[in-house]
Amino acid sequence: MFKQKNKYLGFNDFWFSVIGIILLGFLVPQIFFGIDLFSSSSFALDWLEAGIYSLFYWLFNGAVMVFYRKKFPSIDQTTTRIICVVVTVIVFLPVVGNLVKRFIKFISNVLELPTVADPTVMQGIGAAYTTSFFILAIYESIWYHSQLKTSIQEQERVKVAHIHSQLEGLRNQVNPHFLFNSLNTLNHIVEYENKEVAKNFIGQLSKVYRYILDSREEPTIVLEEELAFVNAYVAIQKERFLENLIVHINVPDQYVHKKIIPLSLQLLIENAIKHNIISTKKPLTISIEIDEQNEFICVTNTLQKKSKVIDSTKVGLENIRERYRLLSQEKAVKIEEFDQFFRVTIPLL
Numbered sequence: 214m215f216k217q218k219n220k221y222l223g224f225n226d227f228w229f230s231v232i233g234i235i236l237l238g239f240l241v242p243q244i245f246f247g248i249d250l251f252s253s254s255s256f257a258l259d260w261l262e263a264g265i266y267s268l269f270y271w272l273f274n275g276a277v278m279v280f281y282r283k284k285f286p287s288i289d290q291t292t293t294r295i296i297c298v299v300v301t302v303i304v305f306l307p308v309v310g311n312l313v314k315r316f317i318k319f320i321s322n323v324l325e326l327p328t329v330a331d332p333t334v335m336q337g338i339g340a341a342y343t344t345s346f347f348i349l350a351i352y353e354s355i356w357y358h359s360q361l362k363t364s365i366q367e368q369e370r371v372k373v374a375h376i377h378s379q380l381e382g383l384r385n386q387v388n389p390h391f392l393f394n395s396l397n398t399l400n401h402i403v404e405y406e407n408k409e410v411a412k413n414f415i416g417q418l419s420k421v422y423r424y425i426l427d428s429r430e431e432p433t434i435v436l437e438e439e440l441a442f443v444n445a446y447v448a449i450q451k452e453r454f455l456e457n458l459i460v461h462i463n464v465p466d467q468y469v470h471k472k473i474i475p476l477s478l479q480l481l482i483e484n485a486i487k488h489n490i491i492s493t494k495k496p497l498t499i500s501i502e503i504d505e506q507n508e509f510i511c512v513t514n515t516l517q518k519k520s521k522v523i524d525s526t527k528v529g530l531e532n533i534r535e536r537y538r539l540l541s542q543e544k545a546v547k548i549e550e551f552d553q554f555f556r557v558t559i560p561l562l
Contacts, residue, residue, distance in 0.1 A: 237262030
C-alpha cells in the first residue's frame with residue numbers, strides 16, 4: 214500500500230509528513246489565530262489541537278492527490294488533475310474540519326481537558342484552506358518535477374530506440390549492396406581468370422564477411438579493425454584490377470584506437486571503383502589519411518568519371534552521411550569534388 218502511495222506521490226513522504234505536521238502545529242496558531250504558544254498557559258493543548266488538525270488535513274490532501282493521480286497520471290493531464298484536486302478540497306475540506314472539531318471536542322470532554330482558544334469560523338476556514346493549498350503546492354511541484362524527469366527520460370529512450378532502428382535499417386542496406394558487388398567481382402574472376410585466383414578470392418571474401426558478421430550489431434568500430442578489413446577488401450579488388458588500382462593508407466598508430474562506423478571506408482573505396490575509369494592508361498589512386506585537424510579521416514581518389522555507371526544501387530555516400538548524422542550531431546560527413554580528385558571526409562568518433 215505504501216509503495217503504491219509513494220509511486221503516486223513521487224517520493225517517500227513519511228519523514229516529510231512528520232516534520233511538516235509538527236511545524237504546522239506550531240506555526241498555524243501563531244500565524245492565523247494570534248496565539249503565542251510559548252507564552253500561552255495552554256501551550257501543549259494549543260499545539261496538540263493544531264497538530265491534530267494538521268494531521269487530518271495532511272492525510273485528506275494526500276488521499277485526494279493520490280486518487281486523482283491514479284485517474285490522471287500523465288503529465289499532459291496536469292491541468293485537469295489540479296482543477297479536480299482544488300475543487301474537491303474546496304468542497305470537502307470544511308466537512309473534514311467539522312469532523313475533526315467534533316472529534317477534538319469529544320476527546321476533551323472525555324478527558325476533561327481545559328478549553329483552548331476557540332477561533333472564529335473565518336479564521337478556521339482561512340487557516341484550513343491556506344495550509345491545505347500550501348501542502349498541495351509543495352506535493353504538486355515535487356510530482357510535476359518527477360513526472361517531467363520521467364517524461365524526458367522516456368523521450369530519450371524512444372529517441373535512442375528510433376536511432377537504433379534507423380541504424381539497423383541502414384546497416385541492412387549495406388550488406389546486400391556489398392554482397393551484390395562482391396558476387397559481380399567473383400563472376401568476373403571466374404570468367405576471365407584461373408581457378409587459383411578464384412580460390413584465393415573466395416578465401417579473402419570469407420575473411421571479409423566474417424568481419425561484416427562480427428560488426429553488424431555495432432554502431433561504431435575501432436579504426437584499426439576497419440583498416441584491417443579494408444586491406445582484405447583491397448586485396449580482393451586487386452585480383453580484378455591488378456596494378457591499375459593503387460591504394461595508399463597513411464594512418465599513424467596514435468589514431469587507430471579512434472572509432473568510425475563499420476564498412477564506411479570500404480564503401481568509399483567501392484564507390485570510387487564503381488564511378489571511375491580504371492585502366493592501364495588511367496590507374497585509379499585512392500589514399501586514406503588523417504586530416505590536418507586530427508579529427509577526421511579522409512578518403513581521396515583521382516577523379517576520372519565513367520560516362521555511365523552500371524548496376525548502381527545509390528547506397529554508398531548517402532548511407533554514410535545518414536549513419537553519421539544519427540550518431541553525431543556535432544560532426545558531419547564532408548564531400549568535396551575538385552577538377553582532379555574527389556574527397557570524402559568522415560569524423561573520428
